[in-house]
Amino acid sequence: MSDLSAFTLFLAGDSTMADQPADVYPLTGWGQMLHRFVPADIRVANHAMSGRSSLSFINEGRLDAIMREAEPNDCLIIQFGHNDEKMEDPSRYTDPEVTYPAMLRRYLEAARSRGMRPVLATPVQRRTFAAGGTLYESHGAYPDAVRKLAAEEGVPLLDLAAKTKELYERLGPEKSRSLFVHAKPGELPNYPDGAEDNTHFSERGALRVAEIAAEGLAELGILPYVRRPA
Template sequence: MRHDGFDLSAPGPRIFLAGGSSVVTRERKMAPMVGWGQVLHLYLRPEVQVVNCARAGASARTFSERGRLDWILQHIRPGDYLLASFGTNDAKPEKWLRTEAFGDFNDYLLRFVDGARERNAHPVLVSTHERDTYDIHGNLPRSITEYVMSMRELARQTSTPFINLADQSHAWWAEMGPHEIRRLFVHLAPGEHPNYLEGFDDPGHLVPAGAMLCARYIAYALAAKQIVPQDWVVNLDAAGFPEEAVEWLDDEHHAALTRARTLGAEEKS
């Protein structure tokens, strides 16, 4: 499975993904919830391997402190890419999870940037997609603006490519309106899906249609900004893919990958 496989001996280009639940490849029991990293390979040539190391619940702090960044840096090789996307969990109040925008958030992100460059790989910073934040009055506020600004500033200071998925997704959501946007997020009525028989409303996580929209934009930006060779990117003109194109991991396989892709403690995230 290209979106979660990893073969040290495999030739060809590789894109490593670091982030939280908006990026992660989900296990089958979480379907139809999908991270954009789970479907990014649909917009890349088959020989481009996507190694999705994102972890649900991770902030820039915990991804680094739990040894997940170390695992990537141990395996990344010259010419590879490292896409890092954080902010949502960094804004949460828990002290073990939280970072401060324009403070240690950027300090932790710098570990991703410098670590990749020290190994002659290419870092890319990607802001997280906006949530379904519509209020009862039909307004769409922004949820983590200062973290997006903080990441953009670090990208400027370090001359690191920056893909602003936050602003792009907010523009999409605003154009779509509060009712149409619901089809992109996990809003399930009771009995609508076997994994959520009692129903489930989650304004932060995407279903396949939303994840594909974000993945398509990231692939487009990688080519348009000349971050990767343009011929790596495919299917930008595709109207979409059927839900069957999404592969969820078996629960045991997902757990094994989660345990394996760290050189540190496995606490919390």
């Protein structure tokens, strides 16, 4: 179990994790809701940013910014993959076999150099149902690359790909729509033409995934318990 004293959970990731502005509501990152499920003396510092990959996050100095703020015993949760897949964009693309794990190692090395506790997270699933109500893996080799690296480096693994797959399949193709930004024209002020987004969470979806993430962190001993909102 982790020490019960106060520490900070730093989040490094993409739009599925990031704090989202009011003008895209109800689009919400799961990291935006995580504070509701962690003990009150544990701070969440969400540095995730929309559109970033493991490569571009570092190149923009965002990991350096975390390291300037971090203290020993703080925790760094690292979740990339969605934008690492963008082969058409060399500023973001990483190969899942070589470059992606190499970039993730840089996060691990940086965290360890500051006495932090790193956690590798597989990317959350997109809502990509195949016939029969099962989800197909839209992230290709990226989740397995994270799992392999976590095993090699002896780093705790938060397997959000597996956990969100189970969640979506349990709800099914129709009920799972509520976890994402879906609307008919005129239903949402920020989406007057409607929306059908199977990547980004609604506030409801972000809350559910944040709860799942907190439960996973408690299972790993990073959190002493999961706080349940009243």
